[in-house]
Amino acid sequence: MALIVHKYGGTSMGSTERIRNVAKRVAKWARAGHQMVVVPSAMSGETNRLLGLAKELAPAKPADAYHRELDMLAATGEQASSALLAIALQSEGVQSVSYAGWQVPIRTNSAYTKARIESIEDDRVRADLQAGKVVIVTGFQGVDEDDNITTLGRGGSDTSAVAVAAALKAQECLIYTDVDGVYTTDPRVVPEARRLQTVSFEEMLEMASMGSKVLQIRSVEFAGKYKVPLRVLSSFTPWDIDLDEESKSGTLITFEEDEQMEQAIVSGIAFNRDEAKISVLGVPDKPGIAYQILGAVADANIEVDVIIQNVSKDGRTDFSFTVHRNDYAKTIDLLKEKVLPGLGVQEVVGDAKICKVSIVGIGMRSHVGVASKMFRCLSEEGINIQMISTSEIKTSVVLDEKYMELAVRALHRVFDLDQPAAA
Ligand code: ASP
Ligand code: MG
Numbered sequence: 001m002a003l004i005v006h007k008y009g010g011t012s013m014g015s016t017e018r019i020r021n022v023a024k025r026v027a028k029w030a031r032a033g034h035q036m037v038v039v040p041s042a043m044s045g046e047t048n049r050l051l052g053l054a055k056e057l058a059p060a061k062p063a064d065a066y067h068r069e070l071d072m073l074a075a076t077g078e079q080a081s082s083a084l085l086a087i088a089l090q091s092e093g094v095q096s097v098s099y100a101g102w103q104v105p106i107r108t109n110s111a112y113t114k115a116r117i118e119s120i121e122d123d124r125v126r127a128d129l130q131a132g133k134v135v136i137v138t139g140f141q142g143v144d145e146d147d148n149i150t151t152l153g154r155g156g157s158d159t160s161a162v163a164v165a166a167a168l169k170a171q172e173c174l175i176y177t178d179v180d181g182v183y184t185t186d187p188r189v190v191p192e193a194r195r196l197q198t199v200s201f202e203e204m205l206e207m208a209s210m211g212s213k214v215l216q217i218r219s220v221e222f223a224g225k226y227k228v229p230l231r232v233l234s235s236f237t238p239w240d241i242d243l244d245e246e247s248k249s250g251t252l253i254t255f256e257e258d259e260q261m262e263q264a265i266v267s268g269i270a271f272n273r274d275e276a277k278i279s280v281l282g283v284p285d286k287p288g289i290a291y292q293i294l295g296a297v298a299d300a301n302i303e304v305d306v307i308i309q310n311v312s313k314d315g316r317t318d319f320s321f322t323v324h325r326n327d328y329a330k331t332i333d334l335l336k337e338k339v340l341p342g343l344g345v346q347e348v349v350g351d352a353k354i355c356k357v358s359i360v361g362i363g364m365r366s367h368v369g370v371a372s373k374m375f376r377c378l379s380e381e382g383i384n385i386q387m388i389s390t391s392e393i394k395t396s397v398v399l400d401e402k403y404m405e406l407a408v409r410a411l412h413r414v415f416d417l418d419q420p421a422a423a
Helices: 016-031 046-057 064-091 123-130 157-167 201-209 217-226 243-247 289-299 325-342 370-380 401-414
Strands: 003-008 035-040 096-099 106-108 117-120 134-137 141-143 149-151 172-177 198-200 230-234 251-254 268-272 275-284 304-309 316-324 347-351 354-360 387-391 394-400
Touching: 003 016, 003 157, 016 035, 016 064, 016 134, 035 064, 035 123, 035 157, 046 064, 064 096, 064 134, 064 141, 064 149, 096 123, 106 157, 117 157, 123 134, 157 172, 157 217, 198 201, 201 217, 201 251, 201 268, 201 354, 217 230, 268 401, 275 289, 275 325, 275 354, 289 304, 289 316, 289 325, 304 387, 316 325, 325 347, 354 401, 370 394, 370 401, 394 401
Parallel strands: 003 035, 003 172, 035 134, 096 134, 106 141, 172 230, 198 251
Antiparallel strands: 106 117, 141 149, 230 251, 268 354, 275 316, 275 347, 304 316, 354 394, 387 394
16 A cells, blocks of 8 residues: 555546546556556646637736736646546545645745746645545646645646645556657657656656656656655556556656666657747857856846757857747847847847757667767758757757758657567
């Protein structure tokens, strides 16, 4: 018998029939003797629907007061699904109670629409578990120190579940979703993509940040920090499959490089089209220049990803970096208006039609020639690389977006990701 946290995504909670299935599955775990805490998302489409309504009525200049109300509003989606799940469990003959984030409470900071969890009080939940109840805790939300309701950002229920699991020191946090695990790459792009039985926390972090949208990235960070054993698995298996089989299915996110793990050098290919490239040409090459350009960008709350500075020639250098595509126009304007006039820069150019493709694997730490294999593969496909960046366990390239799928398929093949890992 163990304390287990389940998290169910919006699709899994998408109708009363599906909620009934979730209840039956949770009841199966509870009857096997486990203490169960369940964190559901809102029913699919509900958060979008609510935020859409707000948008229709939004003031011309949205201020903090507006964002406060967005959280007040969006949090109701999870409140509804949680109550429905508790009711469905009661119908299964299982005692159950649901709590909104503020009732637990889950304390967050006051950053509306993207709040961070600061602490979770576990007394109430523990008392209910002790009394034999299944406890449902709303995902996606908390409460700040002034008792304002906050939400954690889109996809935030994953983070709620992991945080609850950490606070309760759960044996495992199972994330039930509409895919059956973490894949070597997106199967919609590469049909031969394979499900990974295990993936290390570091790799998952790289994949999650690279647009493999299985888990909210913050949940992975949280799991890493508090060493929460995390499993991603399908909510579409029949609810009455054998519990042992179910508890071994999906993908386990691991913390150690143990012998059992699949020993592939590259574990997955991540990609996204969310970025845009900006180059500042003819920057005077002197101390403080990088800070003057990127400091201003950071001060405007714009996140920068790949950064490249060239060797200088005749006292001038070129500087390139990528930002989220949504920030592209804003960044160009900011540079042109506020930063560059003082610097004597020759030109700012940019391209929003790029993509980033990365190979990810902890095996890259101990193997040489992995990046060059990637570059050879791309050259054989005739794909030009525009930027390169590397970390210990990842090599990323920026390419013209029209080559994204070709690059991903070719790399998937070259690194043998469609072959089951050797035992
Ligand atoms: N319901 C929220 C969203 O749609 C949170 C979540 O599902 O994780 O983003
Ligand atoms: Mg999600």
